[in-house]
Amino acid sequence: MDRELIIEQLKAFLRIPSISTDPAYAGDVRRAAEFVRDLLREAGLGNARLIEGNGHPLVYADWLEAPGKPTLLLYGHYDVQPADPIELWKSPPFEPEIRGDDIFARGAVDDKGQVMILVCAIRTLMERDGRLPVNVKVLIEGEEESGGGHIESYVQSHADELKADAAVICDTEMFAPGLPTLCIGLRGIVYGEIVVNGADRDLHSGVYGGAAPNAIQGAAEIVAALKGRDGRINIPGFYDRVAPPTSAEREAWARLPFDEERYRMDEVGASALTGEAGLSVIERTWVRPTLEVHGIRGGFIGEGAKTVIPATAVVKISARLVPDQRPDEAAEQIARAVAAACPAGISASFRMIHGAGPSMVNPEHPLILAAARVMTEVFSRETVYIRSGGSIPIVGLFQRALGLPSVMMGFGLPDDNLHAPNEKFHLPNLFAGIDSVVRYITVV
Numbered sequence: 001m002d003r004e005l006i007i008e009q010l011k012a013f014l015r016i017p018s019i020s021t022d023p024a025y026a027g028d029v030r031r032a033a034e035f036v037r038d039l040l041r042e043a044g045l046g047n048a049r050l051i052e053g054n055g056h057p058l059v060y061a062d063w064l065e066a067p068g069k070p071t072l073l074l075y076g077h078y079d080v081q082p083a084d085p086i087e088l089w090k091s092p093p094f095e096p097e098i099r100g101d102d103i104f105a106r107g108a109v110d111d112k113g114q115v116m117i118l119v120c121a122i123r124t125l126m127e128r129d130g131r132l133p134v135n136v137k138v139l140i141e142g143e144e145e146s147g148g149g150h151i152e153s154y155v156q157s158h159a160d161e162l163k164a165d166a167a168v169i170c171d172t173e174m175f176a177p178g179l180p181t182l183c184i185g186l187r188g189i190v191y192g193e194i195v196v197n198g199a200d201r202d203l204h205s206g207v208y209g210g211a212a213p214n215a216i217q218g219a220a221e222i223v224a225a226l227k228g229r230d231g232r233i234n235i236p237g238f239y240d241r242v243a244p245p246t247s248a249e250r251e252a253w254a255r256l257p258f259d260e261e262r263y264r265m266d267e268v269g270a271s272a273l274t275g276e277a278g279l280s281v282i283e284r285t286w287v288r289p290t291l292e293v294h295g296i297r298g299g300f301i302g303e304g305a306k307t308v309i310p311a312t313a314v315v316k317i318s319a320r321l322v323p324d325q326r327p328d329e330a331a332e333q334i335a336r337a338v339a340a341a342c343p344a345g346i347s348a349s350f351r352m353i354h355g356a357g358p359s360m361v362n363p364e365h366p367l368i369l370a371a372a373r374v375m376t377e378v379f380s381r382e383t384v385y386i387r388s389g390g391s392i393p394i395v396g397l398f399q400r401a402l403g404l405p406s407v408m409m410g411f412g413l414p415d416d417n418l419h420a421p422n423e424k425f426h427l428p429n430l431f432a433g434i435d436s437v438v439r440y441i442t443v444v
Contacts, residue, residue: 003431006120007103009039010430013078013112014096014105020056020079021146029142032078033057036140039119044126045138055150056142063122064135070367070444071135073164073404074122075394076115076171077144080107081419088421102424109412113425114170114433115140117411121437133442137164141394144171147191147354148393155394155401166367167398168440170433172410173418175386176257177426180375180436182368183408185286185387186395188321188358190330193314194222194338196298196348202308213345215313216298222348223315225341226334227291231275231284233319235337238289238330243323245287249387253282256384267414286387289330290320320389327355356393361405367444371407374439378432390418409436 018032019025033050040061041048048061056079064071083093083106091097096105103113118138125132139162141151155162172183198213227233245253260281264273275284298313300306321330335350342348361368363385372383398404411433417423 001120001124001431001434006116006430006434007098007427010103010113010116011096011105013116014103014107015094017083017094018079018107018142019082019145020143022082026056029056029079033059033140033142036078036115036119037061040122040138043119043123045122045136051154053150053154058142058151058154059140060138062135062137063132064137066132066135069134070166071137071164072441072444073162073167073398073402074118074136074138075140075167075169075398075406076118077111077141078115079142079145080110080112081145083421085421090422093421093423098427101427103427104422104424106423108423108425109173109416110418110423111144111171113430114411117170117430117433117437118168120434121441124434124438125441134444135164136441137162144392144394148356149354151394152397155397159401162402164402164404166365166444167395167402167404167406168437169392169395169406169408170410170437171392172388172390172408173412173414173416174410174429175384175414177413178379179257179381180372180379180383181410182363182372182375182383182385183388183410184361184363184368184385185323186359186392186408187286187289187387187389188325188327188356188396189318189391189393190321190327190334190352190355191316191318192331192334192350192352193316194219194348194350196222196313196315196346197311198346199309199311202299202311205307205309208309212309213343215310215346216296218343218346218348219296219298219313219315221343222338222341222346223293223317226317226337230277233289233291235291235333237333238319241324241326241329242289245283245387252385253280256282256386258282285389287322289322289325290389291317292320293317320391321358323358323360325358327352327357331355356391357396359392359396359399359406361395361408365405367405367407370444371409371440374443375409375436378436378439407440409433409440411436 045061051058093106299310
């Protein structure tokens with residue numbers, strides 16, 4: 001394994017600003033797709049190509065010369081989150097910089113560094129043996145951070161071509177440094193925006209203040225009505241389908257090395273934690289639904305003063321869903337609650353931008369147990385099973401459309417700053433991840 005080559009290739013990958021949600025970066029997103037395709041070709045896979053469709057291209061490659069052996073579907077994504085706010089980065093987000101044992105850049109851990117784990121594991125085996133011990137199909141997408149419409153339609157319409165025994169996904173994190181971790185549960189998501197309207201135009205706040213409806217004030221009242229100060233979501237019916245964790249899960253979580261105060265200070269960086277009373281942080285972040293505000297747009301936010309009563313406002317929100325909630329039903333519940341919360345003179349509607357259901361994987365599946373054994377060998381510590389508060393829509397899609405369990409072997413760390421400034425990837429985990437995937441492909 002040429003570690004210097006791997007790091008240089010990762011740096012080249014990270015320099016591509018493949019921000020899938022912003023049309024201004026469409027050319028860079030395609031460049032990233034082409035970069036991955038070329039990496040897969042160089043690794044020795046066949047049929048490496050871009051799959052065009054309604055959205056950013058998918059990247060596919062395969063090696064199917066192990067008759068009678070299992071087939072693994074390797075998945076990752078080459079797109080990244082926006083880098084804003086740029087001023088909070090210690091080094092430019094798309095100019096990777098190594099500091100100590102960490103490489104800093106947007107996409108370092110989510111998910112370009114972990115895509116490199118999969119690619120380099122294949123390359124290692126092909127260079128060593130000239131072949132793979134199992135059949136492999138690789139599917140890398142470019143819209144994981146912006147909805148994943150293209151891959152959803154492709155998987156549903158090409159189920160026969162994507163048949164496999166399991167999916168292998170490196171897009172999650174370890175519970176703690178040095179602690180091998182398999183994720184077996186993910187929250188789903190409903191992401192959308194509340195569009196709020198007051199008067200038919202902006203109005204002078206002196207002439208009309210006190211009489212005219214204010215769209216931003218209305219937006220604030222609507223948001224406040226959706227979730228209380230106690231952290232509980234006040235949307236009728238929203239908790240009706242929520243399935244509690246098993247007692248065995250609760251007991252396993254109680255044994256995890258978790259320090260709530262350290263979590264508050266080091267990971268969250270806040271004066272206090274919030275959320276539903278009587279529940280642990282793990283329960284609040286893994287097995288309870290959430291509702292969060294991501295941004296409010298409207299009125300005047302430039303330098304200086306402009307005294308207007310805004311006519312419109314937009315609120316970006318998301319809800320994380322847990323088993324057995326359903327995205328379409330949750331979106332309808334949110335829409336009804338938004339309409340019911342409108343103050344006088346205000347109208348509002350909710351528009352879902354994208355959604356995905358929650359997912360669970362059976363920890364007793366033989367291919368999951370094999371991954372646990374491999375990671376225990378690599379890290380010399382017993383592998384733990386966790387859920388994640390995040391969402392990886394493809395996991396549920398693989399379950400529904402292909403009947404596949406997903407082996408979520410994650411090598412990120414809790415302080416890797418996913419979706420935030422100064423995102424990083426711990427380089428020792430990059431190489432331990434490659435070792436883990438090589439061993440896994442060898443033993444399944």
